[in-house]
Amino acid sequence: xxxxxxxxxxxxxxxxxxxxxxxxxxxxxxxxxxxxxxxxxxxxxxxxxxxxxxxxxxxxxxxxxxxxxxxxxxxxxxxxxxxxxxxxxxxxxxxxxxx
Numbered sequence: 516x517x518x519x520x521x522x523x524x525x526x527x528x529x530x531x532x533x534x535x536x537x538x539x540x541x542x543x544x545x546x547x548x549x550x551x552x553x554x555x556x557x558x559x560x561x562x563x564x565x566x567x568x569x570x571x572x573x574x575x576x577x578x579x580x581x582x583x584x585x586x587x588x589x590x591x592x593x594x595x596x597x598x599x600x601x602x603x604x605x606x607x608x609x610x611x612x613x614x
Contacts, residue, residue, distance in 0.1 A: 516557060517566045521573050528594045531564040535613055538568050538577060538587040545603040546586045555606040563613060
């Protein structure tokens with residue numbers, strides 16, 4: 516799992532072909548519940564990189580992708596956003612989302 520910042524977000528998307536980005540905040544309860552589920556998903560999906568973006572620390576990225584509710588997951592393939600979902604999901608539901 517990678518913690519992305521304003522300065523390295525674009526390079527993470529360029530280096531990895533499939534990135535699941537978790538937009539979260541440290542004060543968000545559902546976001547904290549989602550973290551271990553994302554770890555499971557990353558282990559179960561070789562080639563998938565999970566990147567976390569703290570919306571409080573990286574407001575530019577959050578504004579660019581119009582994040583207005585957290586947690587928010589966006590799947591990027593070859594640098595392009597392809598799918599988006601908001602709210603808590605368990606590992607099984609996230610696995611379906613990324614496939």
